[in-house]
Amino acid sequence: xxSSAVLELGLTTKAWSEISVVGTAYTRYMHxxxxxxxxxxxxxxxxxxxxxxxxxxxxxxxxxxxxxxxxDGAVGSPTGRESFSMVLKGRELIVFGGVDDNFLxxxxxxxxxxxxxxxxxxxxxxxxxxxxxxxxxxSGDKMVIFGGWYYNAGxxxxxxxxxxxxxxxxxxxxQVSATGSLPYERQQLEATVIxxxxxxxxxxxxxxxxxxxxxxxLSTNTWSEITPLGEAIGATGKGFWLIGITLxxxxxxxxDFNWLWSGLLFCLIDCCVHLCHTTSLIxxxxxxxxxx
Numbered sequence: 001x002x003s004s005a006v007l008e009l010g011l012t013t014k015a016w017s018e019i020s021v022v023g024t025a026y027t028r029y030m031h032x033x034x035x036x037x038x039x040x041x042x043x044x045x046x047x048x049x050x051x052x053x054x055x056x057x058x059x060x061x062x063x064x065x066x067x068x069x070x071x072d073g074a075v076g077s078p079t080g081r082e083s084f085s086m087v088l089k090g091r092e093l094i095v096f097g098g099v100d101d102n103f104l105x106x107x108x109x110x111x112x113x114x115x116x117x118x119x120x121x122x123x124x125x126x127x128x129x130x131x132x133x134x135x136x137x138x139s140g141d142k143m144v145i146f147g148g149w150y151y152n153a154g155x156x157x158x159x160x161x162x163x164x165x166x167x168x169x170x171x172x173x174x175q176v177s178a179t180g181s182l183p184y185e186r187q188q189l190e191a192t193v194i195x196x197x198x199x200x201x202x203x204x205x206x207x208x209x210x211x212x213x214x215x216x217x218l219s220t221n222t223w224s225e226i227t228p229l230g231e232a233i234g235a236t237g238k239g240f241w242l243i244g245i246t247l248x249x250x251x252x253x254x255x256d257f258n259w260l261w262s263g264l265l266f267c268l269i270d271c272c273v274h275l276c277h278t279t280s281l282i283x284x285x286x287x288x289x290x291x292x
Contacts (some may be wrong), residue, residue, distance in 0.1 A: 002027035002047045006057075006064070023066030025055055030082035036091060036112055041069070043086060043095065050080030050100055054093075054110065054117075069117055070110075077119050078108045083188070085136035087143055089166050094143055096136065103130035103150050107164075107171070124171035128162040133187030137198050139218050141167035144176075146200055146216075149187040157185035157206055161216065180223035183214040193218075199226075 004027045006019045031045025038060035045051050053072035057064045070077060084098025093110040097103075107122040134148030144163045150156055161176040189203030189210075198216040202209070213226045 002029055004028065019064060021057060021064040021066055023057075025057075025066045026051065026053075026072075032084065032086035032095075034086060034088040034093065036088060036093075041088075041093060041112070043093065044078075044081050044084060044098070046082040050082060052077045052080040069112075070119070078106065078121075079104075083132035085134055085145055087136050087138040089138055089141065089143075092166075094138075094166060096143065096145060097128075097131050097134065097148070099132040103132060105130040122171055124164060124173055126173045128160070128173055128175070129158070131158060133189075133204075134158070135189050135191040135200060137191050137193040139163075139193050139196070139198065141165055144193075144198055144218070146191060146198070147183075147186050147189060147203065157187060159183055159185040161221075176221050178216060178221045178223055181214070181225045182223050183212065183225075184210060186210060 004025045006021050006025075008017050008019055009015070010017070025042065026047050028045035028047040028051055031042055031051070033040055033042045035041070036056070039056045039058050041054065041056050043052070043054050051072050052070075052074070054069040055066050056069055057066050072080070078095060079100040081098035081100045081104060084095055084104070086093065086095050088094070091111065091113040093112060095108045095110075097105050105127045107124050107127070109120045109122055110117050111120075128145065129150050131148035131150045134145050136143055136145040138144075142163045142165050144161065146159070146161050148158050150158065159182055161178050162173050163176055164171060164173045183200060184205040184207065186203035186205040189200055191198060191200045193199070196218050198218055199213065200216075201213050202211055204210070213228060214223055215226055216223050
């Protein structure tokens with residue numbers, strides 16, 4: 001089923017609770033979310049149909065209310081899509097790729113600081129192969145993407161790395177020639193950046209679902225595989241948020257929840273480093289996450 005639930009995981013209680021939110025956030029999956037100050041910004045995804053709306057909820061408010069920034073189907077928006085990547089640069093929302101009726105490699109920007117935000121399609125030379133299910137991080141002014149899946153007379157999984165300097169006057173993608181212990185090709189994974197390294201976790205490879213952890217040193221473009229030891233996270237007194245996950249009932253019955261928890265804990269590292277320390281308004285950590 002598709003869900004529009006907002007759930008909180010208290011790290012001290014280790015208990016889930018559903019949060020009441022006023023307003024409509026249509027059920028969806030394979031969407032993306034970022035934090036803009038204390039606002040959770042959600043774009044796109046797939047519910048009854050592919051969506052291209054932009055909605056937000058202020059998570060520092062006493063009660064949470066969904067507000068529409070750009071309505072679904074608005075003229076000038078990217079096509080409704082799923083399984084794309086999205087980062088926030090300053091207050092600019094950057095979206096790349098995904099899939100509608102076709103695999104996509106387009107690049108879009110939405111300035112959230114504008115009185116009436118409107119989408120702008122960006123022209124960039126040498127774009128990566130159109131794809132879905134990839135992941136992306138922001139490192140300085142660069143958007144870095146990894147992996148994904150595209151269709152060319154059969155499904156092809158990817159483990160390539162591409163980057164684009166979003167501050168450049170003329171935008172151009174370039175493929176990163178990475179060395180070291182390269183991860184398997186995969187899609188539907190998560191990534192974060194810590195101290196100049198891009199970490200990727202999990203995903204769906206041609207072999208099986210993965211639960212491995214890899215780091216790409218962005219200064220040397222060298223991959224290494226990491227074997228975590230001990231506790232996965234040391235944060236306390238915070239919370240974890242997600243919106244609209246989708247799991248078939250049969251999958252829920254057979255799911256390895258140790259894998260699920262490791263995915264949760266890894267993504268919490270991203271929140272601790274990049275959200276908690278950037279604003280005093282956020283009382284809890286918030287995350288839009290698709291488990292895959």
